[in-house]
Amino acid sequence: MGNGTNIGRVRGLGSAHSGAHHWLVQRFTAIGNLVLGLWLLFTLLGLNDLHYATVREWIMRPVPATALGLFVLSTFWHARLGLQVLIEDYVHEHANKFAVMALLNLATFAGAAFGLLCVVRLALGA
Numbered sequence: 438m439g440n441g442t443n444i445g446r447v448r449g450l451g452s453a454h455s456g457a458h459h460w461l462v463q464r465f466t467a468i469g470n471l472v473l474g475l476w477l478l479f480t481l482l483g484l485n486d487l488h489y490a491t492v493r494e495w496i497m498r499p500v501p502a503t504a505l506g507l508f509v510l511s512t513f514w515h516a517r518l519g520l521q522v523l524i525e526d527y528v529h530e531h532a533n534k535f536a537v538m539a540l541l542n543l544a545t546f547a548g549a550a551f552g553l554l555c556v557v558r559l560a561l562g563a
Contacts (some may be wrong), residue, residue, distance in 0.1 A: 444473060454563045459521075466512075466514050466518065469515075470512055470515055472509070473507060477508060480495075488555060493562075496556070497560055497561075499560075502560035505556045509552035509556060510553070517541060517545040520541055521538065524537050524541065
């Protein structure tokens with residue numbers, strides 16, 4: 438095992454053991470988004486009309502409010518995971534990568550918090 442080449446330095450070290458978890462979580466959030474998205478679509482199609490008052494009354498029930506909250510969280514988590522891979526692959530300078538990842542985390546956290554706030558306000562009748 439040589440020390441002069443990149444392959445020589447990593448040969449025999451094994452896997453990093455971190456990629457499988459990220460990949461699995463991304464697949465689980467994708468499945469959750471699919472299930473919750475289909476539920477949302479068919480439930481909204483089953484309503485009599487899609488006026489604000491009707492949808493607000495529907496969201497005031499506990500099950501739709503909880504499912505919509507989970508949908509918001511799962512969607513933003515899935516988006517963050519996908520964009521993280523994109524940043525890791527295409528941003529090569531460490532300072533830029535750190536800055537973009539911090540901005541990504543801030544944006545996804547803010548978006549998820551705003552989405553949850555909207556669902557909670559509608560669910561509580563505010």
